[in-house]
Amino acid sequence: MQSIASYITLLGTVLLIGVFYFVISNSKLQEEYSSFSKKWYSFRGKWFIFLIILGTALTLGTLIPFPIPSQAKVYSSDDYQQVDVSGHQWYWTMSTDTVVAGKPVEFRVIGADVNHGFGVYNEDLELVAQVQAMPDYTNKLIHTFDEPGKYRIFCLEYCGLAHHVMMSELKVEAAN
Ligand SMILES: [Cu+2]
Numbered sequence: 457m458q459s460i461a462s463y464i465t466l467l468g469t470v471l472l473i474g475v476f477y478f479v480i481s482n483s484k485l486q487e488e489y490s491s492f493s494k495k496w497y498s499f500r501g502k503w504f505i506f507l508i509i510l511g512t513a514l515t516l517g518t519l520i521p522f523p524i525p526s527q528a529k530v531y532s533s534d535d536y537q538q539v540d541v542s543g544h545q546w547y548w549t550m551s552t553d554t555v556v557a558g559k560p561v562e563f564r565v566i567g568a569d570v571n572h573g574f575g576v577y578n579e580d581l582e583l584v585a586q587v588q589a590m591p592d593y594t595n596k597l598i599h600t601f602d603e604p605g606k607y608r609i610f611c612l613e614y615c616g617l618a619h620h621v622m623m624s625e626l627k628v629e630a631a632n
Pocket residue numbers: 572573611612613614615616619620622
């Protein structure tokens with residue numbers, strides 16, 4: 457087996473030397489190059505412009521639909537439904553578990569002991585909003601629920617042994 461491998465390696469090396477020898481010995485030959493270069497240089501210019509346009513389009517197309525809505529308050533404070541959220545090892549407390557669709561909700565989120573991740577999921581278990589729940593700091597998260605339904609709260613940051621049981625529910629009712 458060893459000798460077969462060494463023969464194959466030797467054969468490959470000889471072939472490679474042959475290729476090098478062929479290239480070197482032919483490199484002195486002059487050939488008409490201008491027609492070839494003219495054609496491909498013009499293609500290169502077009503290709504460059506194409507890549508610039510493609511890159512710009514991809515950048516704009518993927519950055520403009522920014523997935524996180526503005527967190528600046530644009531209405532008066534009365535227009536926000538406020539939910540105080542506290543993350544504990546290993547459960548959530550919320551000042552209310554029911555909000556109304558179509559009206560912005562301001563979650564005020566804090567961690568009671570360690571860092572937690574406040575994640576809100578829709579019925580298809582798609583993440584719709586999230587914010588860190590940190591000790592000694594109230595994080596504000598503004599989210600407007602478009603669809604009524606039963607939303608779920610999961611912890612998004614590993615916070616200890618029973619992190620995975622940190623689940624809660626949020627009912628979003630249709631606006632009257
Ligand atoms: Cu956790």
